Amino acid sequence: MTETKKQKKVRQESSGPVGQNATVSSRIFDVLNYVILTLIAFTTILPFIYIIGASFATEYELATRPMFIIPRDVTLDAYRYIFSSNKIASAFGNSIFITFFGTLINLFFTVTMAYAISKTRLRGRNFFLNMVIFSMFFSGGMIPSYIVIANILSLKDTYWSVLLPGAISAYNMMIVKNFFQGIPQELEESASIDGCNDIGILWKIVLPLSLPVLATFGLFYAVGHWNAYFGAMIYMSGAREKWPLQVLLREIIILANASAGDLNAMDPNFVQPPEQSIKMAVIVVSTVPIMCIYPFLQKYFVKGVMVGALKG
């Protein structure tokens, strides 16, 4: 006999820490728990709701009304303003460019190395593995990396300076490697009998089986690229036309707000603070892409974290 959905629900909810005995104190606990958690979740998203609402408000309303979620006069002025010059639009384009090609580079480097290292027959495999693991515990740090990228490789003010330095996350690579090791050997062997070499096997057999894993890490890498600002800030400081959105955002909201004499205000590109609603609109525009992929992220990220937690 199969259990109905309702029965299953009852079973799940009655076992575990909750229990099925609805004593008074247990009920009070439940009510408090619901209230506290709802408040916490509300606090988490309240800033977003406020910013979205305020970005559609007029400057006058923002200055006079102490607090509101839905503006009295809805206006698109702030959005019209930020898209009137192509500053934001071009930074948006740069961010998309960096995210797209950065993620492709990430996946290429991660998958090729993970596949090679997943083969136990590979001579020198332990050496390569230890090399990767050691880099997870010790690193040269900010300054030597800067010297390698800016002075030795001369990548300053090029897109390569943000695309290449993070090409492989050692942690992600190890998880992908573990996944490849879990694929049945027989599938690959049959292909090699058919005359496929290792690259052919990776492309025709292994990758089609790993699409969910590729999606998970692709999304993680993509979010990382979209959100990154530090690399672009220090390596592309002289190439404003290549700036991604995050660096521009830092300039127009954070630097513009800071007082003179600030450590950041030594920046030669100091700009005047824009109006409040425009800042809000810029924040909304930079957050929208993340919100668009959030449903996909949510589908995969818990899985990704779990794989990492179990095997990493």
Next chain:
Amino acid sequence: MSKKREQNKAVYGTGKRYWERLRSDLIRDKWLYLLLFPGLVYFLVFKYLPMWGLVIAFENYVPYSGVLGSQWVGWKWFEYFFKFPSWTRYLTNTLILSVMNIVFYFPAPIILALLLNEMRSLRYKKILQTLLYVPHFISIVIVVSITFVIFGSSGIVYKLTEQLLGHSINYLGSPDTFRWMIIGQTIWKETGWGTIIFLAALTNVDTQLYEAAMVDGAGRLRRLWHITLPAIRSTIVLMLILRMGSMLDTGYDHLILMANALNRSASQTLDVFVYQQGIQQGQYSYAAAIGLMKSIVSVILVVSSNKIAHAMGEQGLY
């Protein structure tokens, strides 16, 4: 070690046979080595070359002369730092921020995970989780931007405090508020996401324990305290070890966004120092020396906290 060598000999043969075998293996796996090549180059260039570049901490590095051509100065930069009267301020700022992080942020995901675990309705729990994970995916620049818009002098919180207290609080430009702003942002951004690892550990709790405790008349809080919390004890210890290892890391990408001239006395941590000296002022060798010292102390911290965990009977990190 020698046992392993014996095994290798048995598998691969010795002398001439060994080299023949190696050659044929390398030829057999030529495509695998080709696949390995890009990643190998990546690790050598972007991970190991900077490690070698740490020698500049003992040099007077000038970009024009390069790492090999610069003058060797030995321990000069380390001595220079400790002669510098306010070096203790950088260290104390770092430690205060780390301790505040452990005291106020560290327990937050644990408490939240315990509360979520007590949810009766699984559907509502899912909805709450969906909302709570959102800030993790928002960039730190946006988090700080939102803070500036809300706490800045034309922001809603700034105005409300002015009305409620009768005087204003300079949230963004004062050393007294700086650390609380940093901790607050961290709690807001990472608490929800931090619950995942604890919730995963909680799924392994044997439900029979709860039933047995109920028969014995244990209420919700007692079950939480005596069953649920001990079940995630080793996860908590593990996370604490990881946190101890990064005791000296204050997150430079977060801090340099919040740091300014007015909150300088609280915002200057070792990370900020490395960034300001190295990237902003071009004192590469000096900054690299401080960075090197930080990395070495971090490794010592991880190893010793792991030892403590073993002594406490926990599994630890390794």
